[in-house]
Amino acid sequence: MIFLTLLFSTFREAIAKKIFIGFFAIATLIILVFLFLINVDSIEGMVNMMESSGEEGVRQLVIQFEVAMINISYLLVITFCFISVSSFIPSMLEKGNIDLLLSKPVTRAQIILAKFLGGVLLIFLSLLYLIGFVWLILSSKSGFWHVPFLYSILWLTLSFAVIYSLIIFIGLISQSSILSIILSLFLVFIVCPVLYFREETIFSLVSNNVVQFIINFFYYILPKPTDINQITTDIITGNPVKSYMPVFSSVLFMLAALSASIFYFKKKDY
């Protein structure tokens, strides 16, 4: 019961901070644009294509839309969600608030887990809204009910959860939401893509074995949202997934970051 109260408070905070209103506004805009595009297409492009290449053509078009949608959501989710959740921990740690929280019969581990699960649930619901609606529109218009697209809700939530565990850890240690945002965006938009394409980028410039080993080492221990995004796309387009290693290692990273957060939080004086 107490845990649910904590979980719910995370929701209330997100709503109160109005950042999620922004998310929903943009998501709604995207949905409307989709609706509009589909309507235009169904009149000209899609109808033509249906006639020329039949059902297969529609399928291809739907999948292309879906892949575009995943990439938009990825950008949107990552940026918006990180900004909104990055203040959860620092604001909780404010003097006069954390004291009272810790004087209640909740364990420190419960507090961290509630913040984590609250954030993850929130993003899950946001994605459910965005992707769910787009899926409904696409499917009803095209008559092609492509379920793998819905799986992307889970994959994107996972990517978020992995980075969010890091945001929590940074927030606990630095008590700064700005630092959490900067570091996580840097990781997601610079470090992870570079590591993902390390063979095409760094390795083509540096052939030193030691450097390559170090780079590989970082690739394997750091979370891999870029890889997970690729896996999501592969699943939608029906390409075989090369390896699920990025998923497992990201989940491991998440568990490690959460454990480290709980460990640190348990020892800290407030």
Added chain:
Amino acid sequence: MNVVTTKNLSKEYSAKSFSKEKILALSNFSFEVQSGEIFGLLGPNGAGKTTLIKILLGITFPTSGDIKIFDKDISNQSYKKKVGYLPESHKFPNYLTGEQVLHFFGKLSGLSSNDVKKKSDEYLKLVDMEKWRKTKIKKYSKGMLQRLGLAQAMLNQPELIFLDEPTDGVDPIGRKEIRDILNNLKQQGTTIFLNSHLLSEVELICDRVAILNKGVLIKSGRVDDITATSDNYIFTTTDLDESVINKLLVSFKCTIKSKNEFYFNSDSVEELNKLIDFIRQNNIMIQGIAREKNTLEDMFINLIGSKN
């Protein structure tokens, strides 16, 4: 029975992060709070009062020492269900209304939704905040926040309640109301632990006090005992003549204040009566004898002033 007992409690903070320099916020602090009393912890700024409360509530961890609350070790969280706390300069999430604050913290204390509702009504009335219950607390004044904080601390009907500067920012009438509330709680058997600078107020409501300076306990005891230790008697009489004054000065070592008033200092009752006999023999009427009472403030300033 003791509700709180500590033995040789010490707390070191590091002065800066990554520095070896230490601040000793509490040093070998041993004390107890008895069931049903109002206990006041006094001390100048930075004495370690807040630190002590935070340690007792498991918010900060002691460097060494033992703590028992309700006769149990505090490593088990369950005692917190029976404890209330009003932090110093508390900061509730400011997007909540007064009612929502009580709901949130009440639930966290383990109350059911029904109980929270019932108790919120009761305590909001008690602290005179009923008409503000639906207002977001970012619109509250400091005193209003303090009243809400007090309601929050009482909501789970704690057996032991910690108040860090409960009357901070509250107007004189509000203070009187808070004192009445605390006295009421005491009548109901709640043990109250409070931190305060406001010595005159502590004197009015506390049964026992401890005085803390730079982390060290320098005095503790019943308020009555601490404030009544003076052996100074103030005499008011009809006019004293020259010879009597001389005798008072020389034989009784009195301090003459005026023709009608003098001070006599002695811890011997015999001496006191000798003095009274002498005055009466000289046909001087005694209009009043009062044993001077030290206020807590006098004592506090004497003790702390001499240490610094």
